Amino acid sequence: MLAVAVLAAGKGTRMRSDLPKVLQPLAGATLVERVLRCCDSxxxxxxxxxxxxxAERVEASLAAHHGLEFVLQQPQNGTGHAVQQLLEPLQGFKGELLVLNGDVPLLRPETLRQLLDTHRRGGTAVTLLTARLEDPSGYGRVFADEEGRVSAIVEHRDCNAAQRDNPLVNAGIYCFDWSRLAAVLPLLRSDNDQGELYLTDTVALLGSALHLEVEDSAETNGINDRLQLAQCEQVLQERLRRHWMAEGVTFIDPASCTLSDATHFGRDVVVEPQTHLRGACRIGDGCRLGPGSLLENATLGNGVEVLLSVVREASVADGCAIGPYAQLRPGAELAAGCRVGNFVEIKQSKLGAGCKVNHLSYIGDAELGENVNVGAGTITANYDGVRKHRTVIGAGSKTGANSVLVAPIRLGERVTVGAGSTLTRDVPTGALALGRARQLVRENWSGPQTGTTPAAPAS
Known part of the structure; x- marks a missing residue:
């Protein structure tokens, strides 16, 4: 049997944040979520x-992770003290205990599998993950022979000068024989520089230990401050971009783009510079994104173009073109072949196939049939100051420039709305609707009479 324990009790003082360290976001997921996902396989x-x-905030953030058991460490007195809190909930458990850190989010599942296999083959009481660093400052040093048998682990602040020259460091990831660990946990002492109970001290108490040196030391990067968070973000973004380029996605300037690991691309997608994808984006084959676009929880069909625009929690079908400078807000749904142009905002609205909203328009809480042509400056006035109301426009209709449709309102099919109209009542199919003031023209107008000579125009 296998139990996994994640240490997530620390405050993270150096983050300078009201948010617990393990809830800091990294490429669209919290640090602790990444650690939990890593061991799912x-x-x-x-x-x-x-x-x-x-603790309550951390637990609430993980409510969707069914079967997760929460164990309170109060006060926080070191890693050894944290694992001591498992003695009661794991009483009678037989098997291995894998100990992970909630602030080490770059571990790969295959690395944990290799650690577990190494431990089972070695038959030791504990197997720990190690890394070899050019600058091991701040990390506990691991002392081992050529066969991987560990003789000692010494925390950095407890090392002498000679010991600090050792580049092999403890990654803080362990696989224990739980029964043997449980027997020595009560023996831990706090006679060290920090006055804490170190989990590393169990290695000497257990008497038999192996280490597994990870090939990519970046996997063991821990996060204690904003700089380290940014460094981990860079590593993760590089992994994601490399993965998707291998799957047939083109990044024109990879370093200028960011992804979430919940993003999924089809083939032959082109991602232009300064384009960012967040949340669970689904991008179809042959799409072209950017430059300068932001997509968040967006679903795009095949052959969609998004230029200098924002698409948030919206669905866009095949062959649509968005932008430049358009915004699709949550609830926007575009059927195939739609065109949404410059300075257009669409919110909680459905557009039928072939609709065109090309210029300077706001479409909110509306439903448009197929092939509706929305003229420049058209507004669906959906809010009466208290409630939102819907606008329905039938297939084949078109609105003239600077039209205002005051909801709730329904236009039938093949309706034509004259430019500059403000409509407040439903319009039947096939009608022409005009709703504007009569034009007044006064010929030979000399302007207001003030009794003074008008000032000369400025040159």
Whole structure:
């Protein structure tokens, strides 16, 4: 049997944040979510999260993770003290305990699988993950022989000068034989520089330990401050871009673009510079995104173009063109072949196939049939100051420039709205609708008479 425990009790003082460190976002997911996802493929029998600082907030953020057990560490007195809190919930458990850190989010599932396999083959009480760093400052040093048998782990601040020259460091990731670990956990002592109970001290107490050196040391990067958070973001973004380029996506300037790991691309997608995808975006084959576009929880069909625009929680079918400078807000749904042009905003509205909204328009809480042509400056006035109301425009209708449709209102099919009209009543199919003041012209107009000579125009 396998149990996984994630240490997530720390405050993260150096983050300078009201948000618990493990809830800091990284490429669209929190640090602790990334750690939990990493071990999903191992199919553990038990999953435990050791919480402390803002425990209720951390638990609430993970409410969707069914079967996760929360264990309170109060006060927080080191990693050894954290794992001591498992003695009661894991009483009688037989098997391995994998200990992960909630602020080490770049581990790959295959690395954890290799750690678990190494531990099972080695038959030792504990197997720990290590990394070799050019600058090991701040990390505990691991001392081992050529066969990987560990003799000691010494925390950085407890190292002497010679020990600090050792580049092999403890990544803080362990696989224990739980029964043997449970027997020595009560023996931990706090006679060290920090006055805390170190989980690393169990290695000496257990007497037999192996280490597995990770090939890519970036996997073990921990996060203690904003700089390290940014560094991890860079690593993760590079991984994501490399993955999708291998799957047939073109990035014109990869370093200028960011993705979430919930983004999925089809083939032959082109991503122009300064384009960013957040949340669960689904991008179809042959799309062209950017430059300068933002997509968040967006679904795009095949052959969609998004130029210098924002698409948030919207659905766009095949062959549509968005932008430049358009915004699709949550609830926008475009059928195939629609065109949404410059300075157009669409919100909570459905556009039928072939609709065109090319210029300077706001379409909110509306439903447009097929092949509706929305003239420049058309507004659906959907808000009466208290409630939102819907506008329905039938297929084949067209609105003239600077039209205002005051909802609730329904236009039939093949309706023509004259330019400059403000409509407040329904219009039947096939009608022409005009709703504007009569034009007044006074010939030979000399302007207001003030009794003074008009000032000469400025040159």
């Amino acid at each position: 191992l199919q553990p029998d038990r999953r435990l999260l050791i919480v402390g600082h803002q």
